[in-house]
Amino acid sequence: MPDPQPSDDALLRSLAERDLGALAALYDRYGRLAYSLAYRILGESESAEDVVQDAFLSAWRGATGYRRERGNPRAWLLSIVHHRAVDILRRKTTFRPAPLEAAELQPGDEDTAVSAERNVEHKTVRDALEGLPPAQRRTIELAYFGGYTHVELSELMGVPLGTVKGRMRIGLQKMRRVLERTR
Amino acid sequence: MNEHVIDDLDAYALGALTETDAERVAAHIAECSPCRAEAAALAEVVSTLPDAVPSREPSAALRDRLLAAARAGAVVGRRPSPVPWSLGRVRLSRVGLAALVAAVVVLGAVDLDAYRRLDTAASERNDLYATLEGLRQGGRWWYMAGKDAFAGAGGTLVDPRADGYAPFVLFHDLPPVASGKVLTVWLVSPDSTWARAASFHPNGRDLQAVPITMEVSGFDRCAVTLEDSSWGARSGQVVMESRIATAPTPAVP
Ligand SMILES: [Zn+2]
Numbered sequence: 001m002p003d004p005q006p007s008d009d010a011l012l013r014s015l016a017e018r019d020l021g022a023l024a025a026l027y028d029r030y031g032r033l034a035y036s037l038a039y040r041i042l043g044e045s046e047s048a049e050d051v052v053q054d055a056f057l058s059a060w061r062g063a064t065g066y067r068r069e070r071g072n073p074r075a076w077l078l079s080i081v082h083h084r085a086v087d088i089l090r091r092k093t094t095f096r097p098a099p100l101e102a103a104e105l106q107p108g109d110e111d112t113a114v115s116a117e118r119n120v121e122h123k124t125v126r127d128a129l130e131g132l133p134p135a136q137r138r139t140i141e142l143a144y145f146g147g148y149t150h151v152e153l154s155e156l157m158g159v160p161l162g163t164v165k166g167r168m169r170i171g172l173q174k175m176r177r178v179l180e181r182t183r
Numbered sequence: 184m185n186e187h188v189i190d191d192l193d194a195y196a197l198g199a200l201t202e203t204d205a206e207r208v209a210a211h212i213a214e215c216s217p218c219r220a221e222a223a224a225l226a227e228v229v230s231t232l233p234d235a236v237p238s239r240e241p242s243a244a245l246r247d248r249l250l251a252a253a254r255a256g257a258v259v260g261r262r263p264s265p266v267p268w269s270l271g272r273v274r275l276s277r278v279g280l281a282a283l284v285a286a287v288v289v290l291g292a293v294d295l296d297a298y299r300r301l302d303t304a305a306s307e308r309n310d311l312y313a314t315l316e317g318l319r320q321g322g323r324w325w326y327m328a329g330k331d332a333f334a335g336a337g338g339t340l341v342d343p344r345a346d347g348y349a350p351f352v353l354f355h356d357l358p359p360v361a362s363g364k365v366l367t368v369w370l371v372s373p374d375s376t377w378a379r380a381a382s383f384h385p386n387g388r389d390l391q392a393v394p395i396t397m398e399v400s401g402f403d404r405c406a407v408t409l410e411d412s413s414w415g416a417r418s419g420q421v422v423m424e425s426r427i428a429t430a431p432t433p434a435v436p
Contacts, residue, residue, distance in 0.1 A: 070212075125231045144199070176224070
């Protein structure tokens, strides 16, 4: 009997062999997450959908260029989504409002239909982020969701570039340890 | 080897570098395995951040659009013989770019609306002028006018002849074809051998770029036929064609 849940790595190998079924499976697995990310960055559904379509097509065409040693398939796919969304954001405007802090990460409009497993994942990441000191958390959020470069953040937050880098470094290392513990 | 980039790896993983800095880091990572391992670990940490955002459902149509676009690309990408170079992401993206330039050529003017009608990414449109420059340095193209049922339609075979730019045909106003039929682009050599260069379905838009998976040089004619299959020898009727060997190389407007 064929494996009903092929691994991400297996899906990517099939993608490289031009298997449309693998693309559909990958979309079913990560389309919603990719869209949520793009929407969070762009705040608008039409361009968020464009970004997701663009990113999955780019993965479809570029799957042969994927290298496992650069990160897992999920990280690769989401980095394409992120890159495209931020690219659009940076072109769209030179001024981006700073995202709200606590309110942004409340599960206000969370769909209750998401699986229990995913909710656990969501909660773990939220807890890991919320466990960070505010300055580290805000630096990471503004960089990743706000599309700010570290140089821009240094100006925006009024701290030296080295401080921004330090906050990113320490914040990500803390998250890494938290996530490793729960794996 | 260049200096390690440890200092910038966190910002790199978060996508918080300028393009120039990100390229510098990527170049270093490609050659340095300790930095590469650290970057991969950070990329996986960062890839959990989307789990922290409110979950949203895209429209159901997005899935269909994505699969249709991939399927159209898959037909175009199918090829009868091994290709001399990889048809990777960069190259296909270049095809998209070059198609934009050809839209200018075909329409005889800088028609901004034509760019929007092309099914291509905004980021590619922004690189239009770089590509135009590539074509300016020695690209060639030939126009094929449609006949009979294809009167009013046409296609421009573009051979950019620049590194990183694949040949392609930019079609306009293609009529729909019966289900089960495919359009096939052929390159015909001086000894009348027909080589299949691409098979595709019209996408229903008024402009459509179709990548060609072989070098154009060495052939003296290109043609498009309506076939029953994406494989095998030519059997269908010619719907458009052009001589390509002796045509003069026009100047880029
Ligand atoms: Zn290094």
